[in-house]
Amino acid sequence: MSGHACLQHQAPANPALPTEAVILGRIQETEDIFTLQLRLTDPEQQWRLGIQPGQFNMLYRFGVGEIPISFKALGEDDQGQPVLEHTIRAVGRVSRALAALKPVERIGLRGPFGQGWPLHQAENMDLCVVTGGLGCAPAVSIIEHAFAHRALYGHIHIIQGVKHSADLLWRSRYEYWAQQPETTVMMAADVAAPGWPWYSGRVTELIKRLPLKPAQTLVCCCGPEPMMQASAEQLIRQQVPADAIWLSMERNMQCATGHCGHCQFGADFICRDGPVMPYPRLRDRLGLEGV
Amino acid sequence: MPASVYLPRRDLQCLLDLIVSQGYTLKGPQVIDGAILMRPLNSTSQLPKGLEQTQAPGEYRLQQTQGLRHFSWANGPQALKPLTFVPRETLWRSEAQPDGTLKFHESIDPPEPTAVLGVRGCDLAALALQDQHFAGDPYYQQRRQSLLLIAIDCSHPADTCFCASTRDGPDAKDGFDLALSELEEGFLVRAGSQQGTALMEQLQVSEPTLEQHQEAQSQLEQARQQQRHLPDFEPAELIQLNQHTAWDEVADACLSCGNCTSVCPSCFCFSESEAPELNGTESSHQRQWDSCFSEGHSYIHGHRFRPDTKGRYRQWLTHKFGSWVEQYGRSGCTGCGRCISWCPVGIDPLQVLTQLGETQS
Numbered sequence: 182m183s184g185h186a187c188l189q190h191q192a193p194a195n196p197a198l199p200t201e202a203v204i205l206g207r208i209q210e211t212e213d214i215f216t217l218q219l220r221l222t223d224p225e226q227q228w229r230l231g232i233q234p235g236q237f238n239m240l241y242r243f244g245v246g247e248i249p250i251s252f253k254a255l256g257e258d259d260q261g262q263p264v265l266e267h268t269i270r271a272v273g274r275v276s277r278a279l280a281a282l283k284p285v286e287r288i289g290l291r292g293p294f295g296q297g298w299p300l301h302q303a304e305n306m307d308l309c310v311v312t313g314g315l316g317c318a319p320a321v322s323i324i325e326h327a328f329a330h331r332a333l334y335g336h337i338h339i340i341q342g343v344k345h346s347a348d349l350l351w352r353s354r355y356e357y358w359a360q361q362p363e364t365t366v367m368m369a370a371d372v373a374a375p376g377w378p379w380y381s382g383r384v385t386e387l388i389k390r391l392p393l394k395p396a397q398t399l400v401c402c403c404g405p406e407p408m409m410q411a412s413a414e415q416l417i418r419q420q421v422p423a424d425a426i427w428l429s430m431e432r433n434m435q436c437a438t439g440h441c442g443h444c445q446f447g448a449d450f451i452c453r454d455g456p457v458m459p460y461p462r463l464r465d466r467l468g469l470e471g472v
Numbered sequence: 473m474p475a476s477v478y479l480p481r482r483d484l485q486c487l488l489d490l491i492v493s494q495g496y497t498l499k500g501p502q503v504i505d506g507a508i509l510m511r512p513l514n515s516t517s518q519l520p521k522g523l524e525q526t527q528a529p530g531e532y533r534l535q536q537t538q539g540l541r542h543f544s545w546a547n548g549p550q551a552l553k554p555l556t557f558v559p560r561e562t563l564w565r566s567e568a569q570p571d572g573t574l575k576f577h578e579s580i581d582p583p584e585p586t587a588v589l590g591v592r593g594c595d596l597a598a599l600a601l602q603d604q605h606f607a608g609d610p611y612y613q614q615r616r617q618s619l620l621l622i623a624i625d626c627s628h629p630a631d632t633c634f635c636a637s638t639r640d641g642p643d644a645k646d647g648f649d650l651a652l653s654e655l656e657e658g659f660l661v662r663a664g665s666q667q668g669t670a671l672m673e674q675l676q677v678s679e680p681t682l683e684q685h686q687e688a689q690s691q692l693e694q695a696r697q698q699q700r701h702l703p704d705f706e707p708a709e710l711i712q713l714n715q716h717t718a719w720d721e722v723a724d725a726c727l728s729c730g731n732c733t734s735v736c737p738s739c740f741c742f743s744e745s746e747a748p749e750l751n752g753t754e755s756s757h758q759r760q761w762d763s764c765f766s767e768g769h770s771y772i773h774g775h776r777f778r779p780d781t782k783g784r785y786r787q788w789l790t791h792k793f794g795s796w797v798e799q800y801g802r803s804g805c806t807g808c809g810r811c812i813s814w815c816p817v818g819i820d821p822l823q824v825l826t827q828l829g830e831t832q833s
Contacts, residue, residue, distance in 0.1 A: 195610050197563050222573070243568050244748035244755040272773045287574045289566060379779045433772050435744040435759075440609055442741030442762070443769060445791065447711055448798035469714045471770075471783030 196438050199241050199289030200226040204282055206263055208352055213272070215280055218256055219290065220263040222299040229290070230255065232264050234322035235297030235401075235457040239437050240267060241289030245278040249434040249452070251318040252293065254325045265290075268318045294437040295456050298323045299427060303399040306425075309391065311412045313342045313384055313404025317427040319457070321351065322404040325356065335404060338391055338398075339366045339385040342384035343407065346370035365391070384408060385415045395420035401457075403429040408466045413460045426460040447472060476653070476660040477677035480682055481540065484659065485516050487622075487650075490674055496620055499555075500589035501548065506534060508548035510555075510588060520545065527630035527809065530818030537618040543590060543654045546630040551595040551813055552739030555586060556615045557602060560760040563611065563744070568753045579756070580614055587620035591648065593641030594633075594808035596623060596735030599645050604800045605740050620667060623648035627691045629758045632809030634700035634822065642695035653688040660688050700809065703826040707803065710794030710828065714786070718827035723782035725817050732764035732811035732819075733788065738796075738804045741769070764788050789821055 206218035221227055222318040232238065232252045253266045271280040282288065298319075308327050312320040320341075325414075327334050339358060343349050349368065359366035365396055367387045368379035384404075398421055402409045409428045417423055432444035432451045439453030447466045449455060466472050479487065483611050492514065500513035503520055515520070522539035525532065525546065534545070554772050567575040592683050593801030601623075606612035623644035626635070644651040649668035653660040660680055663669040733739040743762035748755040762769060765784045768821075770777035796804030 195578055195580075196608070197568075197611075198578050199564070199576050199590060201576070241566070241757075243566055244746060244752075246746040247744065247757070272775070276773075285572070287572060289574060289576060390568070431772060432777070433768075436742075438608060440523055440606060441739065441744065441759070442764070445745070445787075445795070448795035466711065469711065471778045471786055472711065472714070 191205055193291070196291065196294075197436065198262045199239070199247075199291040200229070202265070202288050202290040204284050204286050204288065205258055206284055207282070210268065211348075213280075214268060214270045214350065216266055216268045217282070217288075218258075219267065219288070220262065221265075221290065222287075222394065229293060230265065232293035233297035233300065235319050236293040237297050237437075238265070238267065238290050238292030238294070238457065239434075240269075240275075240279060240292075242275055242278040242282070243287070243289070246275045247289070247291075247435075248275045248279075248439060249275070249294070251322070251429075251456075253318040253322055256355065268321075274311040280358050292437065295452055296454065296458070297393070298326075298401050298429075299399070299456050299459075300326070303327075303401075304333045305335065307338065307398040309338040309340070309393065309398050309400045309416075309421075311340045311342075311384060311388065311400060311402045311404070311409075313343075313408035313412075317403045320401065321354075323401045326373075328358070328361070335363065335397065336394075337361075337364045338386050338393070339364070340369070340384055340391070341367075342371070342387070342404070346373045346410070367391070383411075385411050388412060388415045388419070391419075393419055393421065395422070398425060400426040401429075402426065406430075406467055413464075423461045423464065424459050427457055428458050428460055428463060430455045430463070476662045476680055476688075477672060477675070477789070478658060478680040478687075479661050479675060480658040483676060484542075487661075487671075488513065488589070489673060490671060491593065491600075491620065491622070493588075494585075494671075496587035497569060497587045498587045498589060501543070503534065504560050505534065508534070508545060509550050510548075510590070513589065513815065517543070523632060524628060526811040527632040528818070529632070529812050530815055532813045539629075540656070541654055543624045543652075543664055544628045546626055546628060546633055547592055547594070547808055547810065549611045549735045549810060551808065551810070552588065552591060552599050552619075552621075553602065553737050553739075555588065555619065556599070556612055557606065557742075557761075558615070560695050560757045560758060562758050565754060565756045568755075569710070583615045583618045586615075587622060589622045589624075591621050591623045592626050592635075592808070593623070593642070593644045594635045594638075594806040595737050596621065596644055596647040597635075597638075597640035597806040598808070601738045601800060601802075601804060601806070602740060621650075623651040623664075624694060625651065625653040626695055627654060629695050629698055630809060630813070631699055632812040633698050633807060634702060634809060635807035636696045636698045637701040638803065638805060638807035642698075643692055644822060653692070655684055655687050655691075658684075659686060690798045700822060702805075702807075703822060703829055705793070705825055705829050707794045707797040710790045713828050718824055719782050721827070722785050722796060722819060722824050723780065725819055726765075726785050727783050727817060728765045728781045728784055729816060730765040731814045731816060732821075733763040733765060734761065735810035735814045737806065737808060737810070738792075738793075739763070743768070754800050789824060792821075793825060825830070
């Protein structure tokens with residue numbers, strides 16, 4: 182994490198117990214997507230800011246419950262102190278309750294949980310981030326990380342697919358990245374409104390156009406499973422090694438510690454063994470009905 | 473096998489008294505509403521006596537005989553699971569302070585030391601599986617560490633049992649403090665831990681006779697002759713039989729009720745929920761047993777990965793017999809047969825496994 186290298190990882194005595202976080206800011210991204218900026222109030226809990234791109238926290242709304250939310254980025258408050266950013270879509274009981282919160286209100290937080298993107302393996306390689314859908318925080322977190330440590334990575338390819346062109350989130354961020362050296366940004370909308378300057382169609386079509394150097398590229402993929410599977414297979418056809426392709430998976434998670442059983446994907450507990458996992462480990466199970 | 477000693481039947485009460493005198497709450501088998509359950513126990517008179525049972529797919533019945541034995545039955549619906557992984561418990565409580573801040577309180581009550589009499593080999597093996605799964609769970613571990621286990625070698629397996637083929641029974645293999653082998657006149661007792669050895673040393677026992685050894689051996693041999701066996705299948709390949717017609721057939725019968733996962737001694741799924749107090753300032757975060765047969769088990773923002781019974785049954789079976797091996801180095805089934813007896817429509821997973829091994833029509 183840039184500027185916060187002193188943060189140490191530490192295991193809590195009881196990983197089921199939350200700690201308090203205060204909301205510093207709240208950004209309404211779209212009608213139903215919002216970002217919370219959080220500070221942990223207990224000085225002894227600051228180690229939790231060591232969260233890595235691709236990992237997640239459990240966010241708790243008093244009296245309502247907990248949900249797993251991907252880490253988006255570490256921002257800074259007015260005093261330059263680190264704040265956790267979580268982007269949430271208000272779709273369920275808990276996320277709607279979180280959406281109703283305002284700055285200064287308190288929530289519970291426990292984490293970080295799970296395996297993030299393979300940052301060390303990615304060093305000195307080209308990064309290819311393929312995202313389907315909107316507000317995909319795991320993808321944004323790895324892109325932000327790569328730009329914060331720009332010298333560690335080669336070319337950065339960013340492919341973002343959305344259903345409708347109006348769904349695109351953080352558009353100015355993508356436009357900013359597109360202007361950076363050694364960076365390719367390509368967008369695809371299944372349905373494009375007039376004036377959409379990018380591609381109209383599927384993400385896999387854009388992958389075909391990428392000037393990849395397959396032997397030195399690491400792929401970070403996040404989105405619906407059929408889209409991730411199709412993207413991974415297309416990348417393999419373009420000679421990217423299967424074990425250089427990493428997917429961020431999603432399942433029902435309640436405990437986040439590999440105990441409650443809901444997130445099992447075959448033998449893997451997505452909360453503990455994932456959410457980010459190498460494609461070869463998932464390949465024979467993706468697309469199986471009901472797995 | 474460690475050396476056994478002989479405890480006459482009339483002295484079983486001494487063992488019970490000894491355990492209670494060491495500060496344990498003793499639980500043992502008792503007939504409650506027509507089934508054998510583990511309940512607080514002080515006296516051997518509370519134990520079943522001469523009770524036998526019939527178990528079959530969808531059937532569990534007790535029969536009184538003139539026999540003297542306390543353990544001439546295989547198992548009831550309850551394994552050790554509720555003692556360590558309790559059906560419902562509070563994980564933590566939160567408190568909203570007048571200034572808007574939140575306080576969190578861990579909710580782990582020190583468990584009372586509990587001894588269990590009459591634990592079977594299948595349930596010891598299942599406990600070992602749950603020990604693996606809940607290794608990092610402080611709630612489970614605290615209860616687990618306060619257990620004293622008095623096992624019984626199974627002399628009367630039910631028709632639904634197949635512990636011989638999973639190699640988890642009928643005798644108690646390991647993981648017990650004391651193990652008893654019930655004979656007509658008394659018990660052969662062996663220790664499986666230092667605690668067990670210490671208990672055994674305080675009992676009035678004698679050297680078993682050759683005949684007593686032979687009686688124990690021959691009834692064990694007989695108990696091994698079980699009718700049900702695990703069929704041959706390759707655990708790693710189960711999950712790939714995703715489109716086999718066997719799933720459609722079993723889904724036609726299955727009620728998705730979750731009885732099998734409740735009585736299964738190794739099933740570990742739980743859901744978490746919030747129970748706010750009416751005062752608006754306190755709330756407790758709880759967990760309770762869940763089942764992969766429940767509607768919400770695979771739910772994620774508006775989508776269920778397993779919307780139908782077929783998907784849920786397939787998840788249960790492929791996990792128990794397939795992916796469990798990858799997770800924990802062995803199958804999640806210890807051959808207790810409870811899921812067969814307590815299935816209201818009498819589904820036998822061994823039959824489904826057999827079907828899966830056959831070529832599809």
